[in-house]
Amino acid sequence: MSKNENSLDLIVASDLYSRYSDLLSLTKNSLLLVDLDGKIIQELIPAPNFCRYICQKEESFVCEDYKKHIKDGENGCFICKRGLNNVLMPIKKKEEIVAYITGLQAYSKDTEGERSNGLLSLLAEKKKLSFETVAKMHSELLVVENEKCEVHKQLCSYLSKNISRELEKSEEENTEHRLEQSIEREILKKKINDLEAKNNSLTVNPHFLFNTLNCIARMAYFEHASKTEELIYCLSDLLRYNLQKGESLHTIGTELDNIEKYLYIQKARLRERLEYEIDVPEHIKTCRVPNMILQPIVENAILHGISKKRDGGFIKIYGESDHQKIIIFVADNGNGFPKDVLKKLQSKEKAVGELGFRITDNRIKQYFGDEYGLNIVKSDFSGSTVSITIPSKFMMR
Template sequence: MNKSDKLLKDLIDANLYSRYSGLLSLSNISLQLVDTCGRILLEFNPSPDFCKRICQDDETKVCADCFSRFKNGRAERFTCRYGLVNIILPLEINQQTVGFVIGAQVYLPDSEYQKYLIDITSLAKEKNLKPEYIAKSIAAVKTVEPNKVEIHEQLCNHIAKNIAYEFSHSLNNTEKAIARLSIEKEMLERKIIDLEAKNMSLVINPHFLFNTLNTIARIAYFEKSHTTEELIYCLSDLLRYNLKQDDELHTIGNEVDNIEKYLYIQKVRFKNRLEYEIDMPDHIKPYRIPNMTIQPIVENALIHGISPKRDGGIIKIYAEKYKDDINIYVMDNGNGFPKEVLDNLHQTESKLGIGLRSTDKRLKQYFGEQYGLKIVKSDYSGSTVTISIPTKPNVRR
């Protein structure tokens, strides 16, 4: 290992990811640090499964399309053979390229059609993979607006410059300590703080918001804009329900009413790309469940399952009582959850926030380890997630 390679490794060992976590929160598009041989040293944001497991011959190295551009040693944006936009930014030290920051790996709206031209059958034979897996991986590749790609490219550029600065500082000093921050990075972090402050200033009194929404709804009523009126009332009810911060158990009936309003709004948005069915027996509605338990699962089904499908799909919610337990099912016929979502569900530390893992933890805290959330099925034909609770809970809060 030469001195340059060792210093790049030292940078990563020195918690490189944590030092840029503030900047990385601005984008969830792929961003990686690689050496001049194409080896992936660090994934700031992971690349799509399609790139990682199908395009790349080795998951630890970039694909041939990307590596062929390394020879130029210059920054560029290029479109790969499958139509994905890629960004390459060299790490330059003393006019020598010591590595690259690469990112994007997304479709633009104008080029999204190219994903439907990929020969899935040939790829399946070539890679010895199931066609369903390849189709699911293609469908999961993000489509991003050009302005967001521009912002992501700026982010990549800032990170590349700062890594080059730290690398240069280490290369020119015999001490092993690596510079923590460059002046430019400090300026960027101050910008993030400024943005957060601006967001804080946008907080609106909830009562003012609800009153305003209701006023707009009444205007829509008098103007005979009944769909608009219904949407506003649904949104107002959703916001009011979601703002409840108490730790009390709510009835399943109340939860389902909230979900119906959420899906109604999404139905207006997605039109014929979204259908939904809710079958909640009356004898189950009085049982109690933690607030906002079902919605994260429905939201995940919509985002990860239905939304990526060109023709959309259907979400079904139903429940049944079995002995002393109640099982609530959320089903969809979408693309299934991405691999990282399934992996994160079983990790001690998860990035899913208010998503699947936190919902599972809340249920277990209330009712015990034998209850909670379970992904019964998640594949190309869709997903099924269950929530299990006792009919006679011995609440553990």
């Protein structure tokens, strides 16, 4: 048995996951232990499916980008050819590298623009997988804040240094080292917890919301307030759908069910000032798209079109398709977009209040390509029409 193999055996036998589980539970990004050949010795936090099945030539070895950095003896952070941020930290024994801690494999805010799907069909063909499968794995890749990338790097660095110490130390542990490790560990935990607290400070537990809404709905039922009961269940379903993973694929039919509940709630608020119709062919409803691409458009129709008219108005959602693309239209007979907002949207400037519109357009382009997305077909005193274009190849057979 080689010296490196003996060291790796010691690392694996030390039950890393149990000893560092408190830190590992604070991140969702990948964290792997690999040897000098790039072989994955232990998955502390699994790699994304896209990296595992698309980028890695063999499931038990890291991708070629990682292998090159390992071979060159590099460490720190690097961005792979797919635009993903990666971390590589060496584990040493007497100054000799015996293994690496790797991880993250996620887009940062700086590299999110790399999230192009132009090569997905080529990757699908190369890997002999369906385009939908590759696209789904690609959509599951995380986008993390730059600060979280740095924290994950510190986490990998802490683990690699600590394991290196453990390989070198004698049976009699050095008390000073233990104190230093404990301080480093607490500082790192505090940084991660601070980030989590900042991200979740305004978040209410969704289970509490749903349980409360359902409780109120049951009270409405016993009080024979059927309209109130139905509205509450619609709101509960709407919130649940909104909380689903932002880049998960859903059928257009599911999107339309969700938007119909939204319109039902708005109808209860605006009463006779709002009428709506949904007329989308059944074969289009099977097409799969990221969730929440319709609601920002319908919200804009109500905000800029219907609510500002004394007599209200009408919203119609309809669709058409050919062998290349599917187009969903959201039309209203309201007042149209305000001129300043319309000008900014058409010139690609940042329009205050139109963040949802712009994010939706970017999401569609990132997923399907620059030739798809949102378009303002019409906007004048007679109303607005916005189109959503996606490829028809995402239609389920």
